Amino acid sequence: RVLERMIRQLHDNPIEVFFHFQRQSGLTLPLPLPDHLDIAALEQGLRWLATWDSRNHLSNWSGPLLAIASHNDQVVTPQMSQAQFAALSPNPLHWLTDGGHLLPLTRPEQCAALVAGFIQNHVP
Numbered sequence: 001r002v003l004e005r006m007i008r009q010l011h012d013n014p015i016e017v018f019f020h021f022q023r024q025s026g027l028t029l030p031l032p033l034p035d036h037l038d039i040a041a042l043e044q045g046l047r048w049l050a051t052w053d054s055r056n057h058l059s060n061w062s063g064p065l066l067a068i069a070s071h072n073d074q075v076v077t078p079q080m081s082q083a084q085f086a087a088l089s090p091n092p093l094h095w096l097t098d099g100g101h102l103l104p105l106t107r108p109e110q111c112a113a114l115v116a117g118f119i120q121n122h123v124p
């Protein structure tokens with residue numbers, strides 16, 4: 001639903017689509033945008049995201065995995081995150097209380113600590 005709305009509005013006002021996405025993602029200050037936006041490529045990427053489902057690929061994964069999600073993500077909801085990783089054991093999903101959708105930007109220290117711990121535990 002979010003992606004379809006972004007696609008519809010992308011051609012009329014791409015800058016506002018970006019700023020709305022950033023606000024919805026939990027950023028309080030907008031990120032700078034390039035001078036030129038490739039609208040066709042952005043639309044193609046949004047359509048790909050709308051249809052992408054990696055659950056089958058994940059069900060065949062046998063290596064270590066870390067997924068980080070936020071309870072207040074308005075883009076990929078907690079229910080969507082849970083569904084994505086529900087079939088995996090052990091469940092690789094680590095929850096942050098807040099931080100929205102762009103956790104590496106909103107919670108960089110927590111993400112870095114989780115990734116560093118994951119590497120320490122899983123990479124020889």
